[in-house]
Amino acid sequence: MSSFVITVDGPSAAGKGTLARRLAAHFGFAFLDTGALYRGVGLTVLRQGHDPADEKAAIAAAEGLRAEILSDPALRDEATSRAASIVAAIPGVRAALLNWQREFAARPPNSGRGAVLDGRDTGTVVCPGAQAKLFISASVEARALRRFKELEARQLPAGGEKAIYARVLQDMQERDARDQGRSISPTKAPADAKVIDTSDLTADQVFDQALAYVMSKMTA
Ligand code: DC
Numbered sequence: 001m002s003s004f005v006i007t008v009d010g011p012s013a014a015g016k017g018t019l020a021r022r023l024a025a026h027f028g029f030a031f032l033d034t035g036a037l038y039r040g041v042g043l044t045v046l047r048q049g050h051d052p053a054d055e056k057a058a059i060a061a062a063e064g065l066r067a068e069i070l071s072d073p074a075l076r077d078e079a080t081s082r083a084a085s086i087v088a089a090i091p092g093v094r095a096a097l098l099n100w101q102r103e104f105a106a107r108p109p110n111s112g113r114g115a116v117l118d119g120r121d122t123g124t125v126v127c128p129g130a131q132a133k134l135f136i137s138a139s140v141e142a143r144a145l146r147r148f149k150e151l152e153a154r155q156l157p158a159g160g161e162k163a164i165y166a167r168v169l170q171d172m173q174e175r176d177a178r179d180q181g182r183s184i185s186p187t188k189a190p191a192d193a194k195v196i197d198t199s200d201l202t203a204d205q206v207f208d209q210a211l212a213y214v215m216s217k218m219t220a
Pocket residue numbers: 012013034035036038039081084085086088118119120121122175179
């Protein structure tokens with residue numbers, strides 16, 4: 001029996017992570033946050049003292065990516081976010097992470113019945129044959145405000161950066177431009193995706209719409 005694959009793509013802070021986790025829990029499917037892989041590569045390169053734009057260093061970090069770094073709290077720092085979006089534009093980095101993601105989707109850990117992948121290109125490049133594809137978007141202002149509130153609510157370590165809304169908005173605009181404008185695997189809605197704009201929706205409303213769509217694909 002082949003696994004049922006749900007892809008959830010979209011720009012950062014649009015609500016795709018929350019939705020993807022909830023869908024995975026609902027169906028008992030395995031969940032893969034593909035952004036964490038790029039963050040892991042970015043953080044590794046920073047810790048090694050290299051520039052994230054250094055292709056050789058970034059590809060080596062992707063090829064030798066260690067599972068432990070995926071649960072490192074620094075994965076969510078703004079510096080790591082910036083580094084992740086830079087290494088994600090390097091073709092050799094994407095190639096090193098591609099088979100791993102496809103293998104996860106084809107043979108998900110736990111029951112093996114299904115997988116939910118969340119990222120930017122999971123429906124277009126990683127799993128173009130996925131049975132259900134969602135694209136979750138929201139205005140850049142709505143997304144920057146959500147990220148700002150998240151950062152504010154977090155207990156920042158002594159000496160950590162203090163979140164300033166204007167800075168978060170500017171960072172997000174720069175990251176969007178890199179993620180959408182890069183020539184390899186840009187953030188883009190798959191032609192056959194269900195698109196949900198979450199700017200004015202609650203998480204429950206987004207989940208209900210997504211669930212109805214996935215159920216329609218399961219019974220199709
Ligand atoms: O979703 P996120 O913010 O954790 O993603 C971190 C970075 O990785 C972001 O700049 C986009 C990039 N990314 C990507 O290029 N392809 C993916 N499938 C997932 C994330």
